[in-house]
Amino acid sequence: xxxxxxxxxxxxxxxxxxxxxxxxxxxxxxxxxxxxxxxxxxxxxxxxxxxxxxxxxxxxxxxxxxxxxxxxxxxxxxxxxxxxxxxxxxxxxxxxxxxxxxxxxxxxxxxxxxxxxxxxxxxxxxxxxxxxxxxxxxxxxxxxxxxxxxxxxxxxxxxxxxxxxxxxxxxxxxxxxxxxxxxxxxxxxxxxxxxxxxxxxxxxxxxxxxxxxxxxxxxxxxxxxxxxxxxxxxxxxxxxxxxxxxxxxxxxxxxxxxx
Numbered sequence: 001x002x003x004x005x006x007x008x009x010x011x012x013x014x015x016x017x018x019x020x021x022x023x024x025x026x027x028x029x030x031x032x033x034x035x036x037x038x039x040x041x042x043x044x045x046x047x048x049x050x051x052x053x054x055x056x057x058x059x060x061x062x063x064x065x066x067x068x069x070x071x072x073x074x075x076x077x078x079x080x081x082x083x084x085x086x087x088x089x090x091x092x093x094x095x096x097x098x099x100x101x102x103x104x105x106x107x108x109x110x111x112x113x114x115x116x117x118x119x120x121x122x123x124x125x126x127x128x129x130x131x132x133x134x135x136x137x138x139x140x141x142x143x144x145x146x147x148x149x150x151x152x153x154x155x156x157x158x159x160x161x162x163x164x165x166x167x168x169x170x171x172x173x174x175x176x177x178x179x180x181x182x183x184x185x186x187x188x189x190x191x192x193x194x195x196x197x198x199x200x201x202x203x204x205x206x207x208x209x210x211x212x213x214x215x216x217x218x219x220x221x222x223x224x225x226x227x228x229x230x231x232x233x234x235x236x237x238x239x240x241x242x243x244x245x246x247x248x249x250x251x252x253x254x255x256x257x258x259x
Contacts, residue, residue: 015045015083022185024050024058031065040074041084045137048087052140053179053188055224066091082131083138086124090141093117093148100152114152121145136179136189143179143192146172150199162203169203172196180219190220191230198237210241228257 018026027046034043043065050062065071066087076088096113124142131138150168153161173196179189194217201209214237221230235250 015042017046017049021183024054027054028058028061031062035065035071038074039078040071041078044071044075044087045084048084048137048141051188052144052192053136053183053186055187056227056229059188082127083135083141085127086138086141086145089120089124089127090144090148093120093145096120097148097151100155110152110155114149114156117145117149117152121149134178134182136183136186139175139179140189140192143172143175143189143196146175147192147196150196154199166200166203169196169200173200180216184219185223187220187222187224187227187230190216194220194233194237198233198240201240207241210237213237214241214243226257228254231257 017030020026027050031043031046031050034040034046047062047065050058051066052059054062072088072091075084078084093116096116100109100113121142124138124145128138128142146168150165150172153165153168173193176189176193176196179186180193183189194213197209197213197216200206201213214234217230217234217237221227221234224230231250231254235247235254238244238247238250
């Protein structure tokens with residue numbers, strides 16, 4: 001009983017949740033029930049938890065909820081300065097990034113979208129500062145925001161912006177890493193951490209950073225061994241780090257999973 005109570009406290013949410021934070025099936029039911037009762041802020045919160053923290057089999061269905069504009073619009077009416085407000089900002093940043101990709105006008109659109117996403121990140125940081133306790137979904141939303149911002153900066157293909165990217169990626173690392181400390185068995189936080197560290201490693205071809213990315217990815221794979229994307233990421237990371245035998249092992253594993 002003490003353990004269960006501790007898990008609930010670690011979750012740190014005003015939206016409730018399973019007593020065991022790793023009971024992803026129970027959280028799926030919460031999303032479905034919240035949608036049925038019209039509690040769209042709760043539905044979005046728990047969908048974000050699954051999309052950004054859970055194993056892939058739970059994350060993928062939850063992504064469809066996050067992409068539902070009607071749910072987001074209805075949740076926006078209920079959310080104030082709380083974690084869902086930060087989730088909504090992260091989703092808006094995603095749409096801004098998608099606009100750049102779909103427009104095909106990166107040189108003209110990327111700077112404007114970068115400015116917009118940076119503003120959204122600043123708003124999210126302000127919401128976080130107002131809350132009296134950390135929330136894993138809010139922290140993951142921040143990590144998503146920083147990674148999205150880095151995507152748009154990278155699209156500009158300007159080497160002079162490497163310093164700017166390092167700052168943003170370190171913010172993503174800090175946000176994701178804080179969640180891994182609270183929820184050490186949730187693969188999603190390690191996925192985000194591995195991506196952020198891999199991008200930092202790529203900027204400077206830093207061997208230590210490649211190793212940190214591999215360590216984070218290994219922590220993600222452990223509770224989510226069937227995630228093909230993680231398998232391919234481990235293969236790629238070992239290749240970039242020059243770990244040839246490990247890269248071959250992960251290549252074989254990826255090929256076996258495809259059969």
